[in-house]
Amino acid sequence: MSISAEYAQEHINDPAVLCCRREAGTKLSHHDFEDPAIFDDLVSSGLLKLDGAITIGQAMGATLTKTLDSLNPVLKDCVDKVQEAAAPAAVSSAPAAPASSNQGATTSVAGGKLKIHIGEGKGIDLEIPMGLAGGAGAAGTGASAGAAGVSSGAAASAGGEKVVRTLTRKHYNITEVKRGKETKIEGTTLYIRKGIEEEAVATQELVHDLKLDIITKDKYHTYSETIMDTQPIATKEGDSELGSGVTRVLDNVVMLLTGTTDEGVQIGEFGSSEGYLDENVMWGRPSCPDYGDILIRGTVKIENKKNMERPGPLAAHKAFDVITQEIRMALKELDDSLVVNTEKFDQVRRPGKKKVALVKEIMGQGAMHDNLILPVEPVGVLGAHPNVDLCNVPVVCSPLEVLDGCIHALTCIGPASKEQSRHYWREPMVLELLHDKEIDFAGVIFVGSPQINSEKFYVSRRVGMTCEAMDVEGAIVTTEGFGNNHVDFTSHIEQIGMRGIKVVGMSFCAKQGALVTGNKYIEAMVDNNKSEAGIENEILGNNTLCPEDAVRADLMLKALMAGESVKKPEKEWNPNVKSQNVELISNVTGKPVELVKNETSLPMSEKYKKKYANAK
């Protein structure tokens, strides 16, 4: 099959292979070339060898000197002359990190771009907008239009930087959690009222039992039912609204919701993380408890058969929140003298910089595939609306609302890739974009993933339209887990990409979660996988989005927006792509990217041994 002229232009640097027999003397055009998309299969099956082939760009317009059969690569000695490729070969080192100016010899500053030529090797030309090149380019921008923005600091703020809102987190340290007559905090000791469990159970018809345990570090080798959610304990101070003002949070203690039905079926039976905590939790992931945290664990029993019905998991979350809410009320009473640390987050808009939105796809298929959006209290229940009831349409939140717990996640299946409520509380992608002074971070768009295809396309068209209305130049689309949510995930990317907006996608893919569908706008992807084998390994939080992924996505998007291209993915999952990119980023930015540990750092569980390994 020949290819169109437009398609040939897109693949100008791919090898030229004839689609049909062509006689000597034929002047080559796009009609004569085979689609490069099929080469991988042909090469791997031995039907095609590309050694020595010139590129489509070099072959276009040349005249064949030999008669060649179909599926023969065009070699140098088969044509009268090798054409100079119209566009300089887009060498763009993979998901490229913007290079710092000290890497090569600066050759020119023109058109708002810093051109760096690295003489050694194969003559790589990089074009980097001034904003990304640090201070080095500042001198050259004086005369230019200035749209690219000067580097940072005072000059940038003169360009109209505006702090839209501020969120302050006051941290209170907790060293001990005890049961007592009333729920209160004394110094660094949290007391939870005895008998509160019965009251919590009484609020929900479907909840039949709730057991509360305090699990400290020395008791981590405790059996636990599947972990449904990990939540921070935080409350708003005074009249502050979620996403601004002051939030109080307890350090070193988290709420951990687990549960089964009356007859013992796990809530979240598909890929559940029940077992000993120390063997099934990837400590320190954004969504998980940190190693050393005191866990206030609620073990809920809900009505039989309700584990896979929507009201079941929701009732468990509501009952557990009764306890959290009482702790929140106690936290409100605390004196400022107990504050051990204060964090301040500014949401800064930077007009003139490239506007970027973060699209977070959350699950909305029903049952535990649901999220409560915008509660009154951080990760609370009251005041929130489930995204399933909102028909999964996009909801735009400020980055600070996200960091203030605007998502109470009922968290879907797939323990390794699900994003629990605590994930949003310290979402690495939001933090990365929030602190990036080279972009204008416009907001976070939450969109649910419905079950039915027509609904999926309905919501993704709204995502495209939202991005268009926001006038963004770049977007990062993330999703959790894999399955039919990849249908709308790719559709979101298409809807955004077709509007001329650069997009980077983030998902767990690796071996098991490869995308089921694709389109031409999916050119930049970041894989969240951390597991050794590239699978859903049932270790809580193992394959979720971490800072190392956020750094890659941010730099990839900036490279795309600067006009760089991203290398095509390999045919099969190759973990080396990530390590090469991480190394490249570390080398160029001078800041080493620290990689998180994976399941190999945990003691191997009996369940895992039985299930996956050769248990002897």
Added chain:
Amino acid sequence: MQTQNRTPKYIDKVNYYEGIITEVHDGSVAIDIKGRLGSIRIPKRMIISDYELKVGQIVAFNMSFIEQISN
């Protein structure tokens, strides 16, 4: 961490299967594979559907034979 004795040899050979939906819940779907070849139960997000899922609908998928890879 995951140890196995052999790599699977036949998983590239996929066959076409059809099945009937026998149960639909908010979170899961049960399917009997046609030809009395067994049944599967999967989370809803692992099934791609153009219409609302109902009992009695026919589904199709490709699957390889299942191979033992450890002793």
